[in-house]
Amino acid sequence: MSLIPTSAVAEHASRDSCWIIVHSKVYDVTEFLDEHPGGSKIILKYAGGDATEAYEPIHPPNAILDNLPIEKHIGAIDPNTVVKVVKQVTEADKRRQALMDARPPLDEILNLHDFEAVAKVVLPEKAWAYYSSASDDEITIRENRAAFQRVWFRPRILRDVSSVDWSTTILGCKSSLPVYISATALGKLGHPDGELNLTRAAAKHGVIQMIPTLASCSFDEIVDAASPGQPLFLQLYVNRDREITKKYVQHAEKRGVKALFITVDAPQLGRREKDMRMKSVDDSAGAKVQENQSGVKKDQGVSRAISSFIDPSLSWKDIPWFRSITNMHIILKGVSTPEDAILAYEAGCQGIVLSNHGGRQLDTSRSGLENLVDIVAALKQRGPWPNPNFSVFVDGGVRRASDVIKALALGASAVGIGRGFLYAFSSYGQEGVERAIEILRDEFEMNMRLIGARTISEIVPDMVDASALHSHVGITPSDNLYNGTYQPLGTAQFRQA
Numbered sequence: 402m403s404l405i406p407t408s409a410v411a412e413h414a415s416r417d418s419c420w421i422i423v424h425s426k427v428y429d430v431t432e433f434l435d436e437h438p439g440g441s442k443i444i445l446k447y448a449g450g451d452a453t454e455a456y457e458p459i460h461p462p463n464a465i466l467d468n469l470p471i472e473k474h475i476g477a478i479d480p481n482t483v484v485k486v487v488k489q490v491t492e493a494d495k496r497r498q499a500l501m502d503a504r505p506p507l508d509e510i511l512n513l514h515d516f517e518a519v520a521k522v523v524l525p526e527k528a529w530a531y532y533s534s535a536s537d538d539e540i541t542i543r544e545n546r547a548a549f550q551r552v553w554f555r556p557r558i559l560r561d562v563s564s565v566d567w568s569t570t571i572l573g574c575k576s577s578l579p580v581y582i583s584a585t586a587l588g589k590l591g592h593p594d595g596e597l598n599l600t601r602a603a604a605k606h607g608v609i610q611m612i613p614t615l616a617s618c619s620f621d622e623i624v625d626a627a628s629p630g631q632p633l634f635l636q637l638y639v640n641r642d643r644e645i646t647k648k649y650v651q652h653a654e655k656r657g658v659k660a661l662f663i664t665v666d667a668p669q670l671g672r673r674e675k676d677m678r679m680k681s682v683d684d685s686a687g688a689k690v691q692e693n694q695s696g697v698k699k700d701q702g703v704s705r706a707i708s709s710f711i712d713p714s715l716s717w718k719d720i721p722w723f724r725s726i727t728n729m730h731i732i733l734k735g736v737s738t739p740e741d742a743i744l745a746y747e748a749g750c751q752g753i754v755l756s757n758h759g760g761r762q763l764d765t766s767r768s769g770l771e772n773l774v775d776i777v778a779a780l781k782q783r784g785p786w787p788n789p790n791f792s793v794f795v796d797g798g799v800r801r802a803s804d805v806i807k808a809l810a811l812g813a814s815a816v817g818i819g820r821g822f823l824y825a826f827s828s829y830g831q832e833g834v835e836r837a838i839e840i841l842r843d844e845f846e847m848n849m850r851l852i853g854a855r856t857i858s859e860i861v862p863d864m865v866d867a868s869a870l871h872s873h874v875g876i877t878p879s880d881n882l883y884n885g886t887y888q889p890l891g892t893a894q895f896r897q898a
């Protein structure tokens with residue numbers, strides 16, 4: 402195959418003929434411009450040039466192969482024509498590097514809030530906006546934290562807690578903690594190794610990772626990075642094209658994934674205004690080629706831009722189809738009511754995650770922890786409890802082992818942590834994730850001793866007072882660490898006068 406000089410690529414720098422370079426390969430994306438889920442504008446910004454840097458964090462490596470017909474793959478760039486541009490170090494880059502150098506040493510990170518505080522400072526603004534944002538007024542994301550503070554402990558004493566064990570089994574897989582790493586998209590926005598930071602740390606510490614459909618690393622890269630026999634779960638966004646979903650699910654099963662967590666709370670992505678505002682600030686900096694009027698709306702933010710493949714027609718009727726294509730455990734992620742919990746149980750699912758998607762979907766929906774109480778009561782009426790064939794998980798706002806213990810006491814099998822681990826690797830890479838796991842371990846040891854539970858099965862409902870959980874008014878001490886890292890929403894910004 403002949404090599405293409407950069408000058409030839411540069412001749413195709415318009416909407417009428419648009420070539421771009423990604424990872425040293427040249428692509429003709431002219432006809433793809435209007436199909437690009439992120440809109441044509443961002444591609445046109447790199448028309449006739451190299452788009453790798455912008456492409457890398459938000460696309461899995463095989464995205465082009467999967468979406469661009471092979472005849473549009475023009476060839477490889479001639480390396481002799483590539484002018485090695487020493488990447489311009491901007492003032493912002495210098496400032497970020499200085500901040501990275503000044504991070505608190507890892508052994509001074511004492512809790513999961515600390516990672517969030519560091520991430521908030523060192524992450525590129527766009528990444529912080531995308532990760533931290535939640536929908537509408539961000540009431541639910543804060544309620545997720547607050548709900549844990551409405552549950553109080555009733556500790557038991559004098560139980561010989563010289564040895565305590567917080568390991569457990571999650572969906573038949575051994576886990577060193579009653580916690581799994583929940584799926585969060587676009588890991589490379591936070592760290593160049595993206596989700597692999599989680600995979601490697603999980604391998605070392607016997608923790609289970611849920612792989613996101615929209616990871617920055619490809620599914621196979623993540624599975625390849627796992628150690629032999631390391632249990633992995635998969636979070637699934639269901640594609641409008643069911644053949645794509647079927648292939649993906651069956652490939653995952655073949656590669657040893659143990660459970661499929663189908664996201665059911667996102668037929669449309671929530672409006673995350675921090676993310677949306679960041680996008681429009683970005684746009685005002687000006688694209689190289691002006692967008693015509695037919696482009697995708699400019700204010701949609703990163704996640705909405707890449708989520709158009711998700712099928713809003715997904716329904717209960719699809720569950721038997723999932724059962725027919727896989728033998729993996731099927732878990733519905735994003736259940737909020739006893740009505741739907743019972744439907745999931747009757748549909749033959751192996752479990753549910755009581756989740757509001759980290760407050761990123763329907764704002765002012767209740768916390769998973771609060772829903773847990775009603776849902777467990779309903780499930781007890783329907784079948785055996787605890788039910789070895791039906792697990793109930795909770796996520797949202799978990800920062801401490803004490804939060805996890807409260808959920809377990811109220812009937813959860815295990816708890817998911819998404820942002821906590823995401824901020825850990827965004828600020829300190831794999832070591833950060835390892836430190837986060839160690840911190841949780843220390844907190845489990847202390848809290849289990851203090852509550853009087855030697856094993857996970859000894860954490861029982863009588864150990865908590867949840868009588869205030871449904872009460873949304875009340876006076877409790879404020880959560881200073883969380884409130885300190887929480888960034889209040891802002892309103893529309895004036896342009897520079």
Ligand code: 173
Pocket residue numbers: 586615667670703704705707708758761
């Ligand atoms: O919460 C999210 O941001 C999310 O789930 C998502 C969905 C689609 C694309 C990117 C992220």
